[in-house]
Amino acid sequence: MHPIAERVKALVASARHGHRYKVESSILEFTEQIVARMEQKEISPKSLAERMGVKPSYVSKILRGTSNFTLDSMIKICSAVGAEYCFHVRPIEVTAVWETYETVSPVVSVEFHTSPAADSARSDRYDVNVSVLGVACIEGASDRSSPSQNAELSPAA
Numbered sequence: 168m169h170p171i172a173e174r175v176k177a178l179v180a181s182a183r184h185g186h187r188y189k190v191e192s193s194i195l196e197f198t199e200q201i202v203a204r205m206e207q208k209e210i211s212p213k214s215l216a217e218r219m220g221v222k223p224s225y226v227s228k229i230l231r232g233t234s235n236f237t238l239d240s241m242i243k244i245c246s247a248v249g250a251e252y253c254f255h256v257r258p259i260e261v262t263a264v265w266e267t268y269e270t271v272s273p274v275v276s277v278e279f280h281t282s283p284a285a286d287s288a289r290s291d292r293y294d295v296n297v298s299v300l301g302v303a304c305i306e307g308a309s310d311r312s313s314p315s316q317n318a319e320l321s322p323a324a
Contacts, residue, residue: 191232197241198232204248218247 228234
């Protein structure tokens with residue numbers, strides 16, 4: 168590898184561990200998730216401003232990623248797009264991957280009984296599947312190539 172290329176590679180690797188890089192990548196990730204949610208719910212920037220009670224220019228700053236978010240503003244933005252803000256702290260040596268999942272339970276039998284005092288007391292039985300949609304954080308060993316090794320699945324709070 169050329170010495171200049173090696174130096175650039177080392178600088179980029181070093182920057183990834185810096186405070187400013189972590190702040191900017193967090194802003195970008197948050198903004199991307201808000202934009203995705205807006206598209207999913209068909210919320211326009213103007214509508215988002217109305218829902219938040221702010222000027223459209225502030226929403227433009229949010230969507231460009233040039234707003235320095237406070238926790239209060241992040242929660243307000245999430246609420247306006249019908250989402251909940253979730254925060255996760257993890258040790259540096261652990262890899263965390265957020266995944267959306269859907270599970271369906273095996274068939275569960277549910278019995279409904281009417282009051283014996285009713286004119287036509289009866290019992291009905293239904294077989295149902297329970298579906299759960301959520302987000303989980305999979306934390307694994309520090310081997311970033313396979314975060315699922317030694318992984319632990321815990322639903323997000």
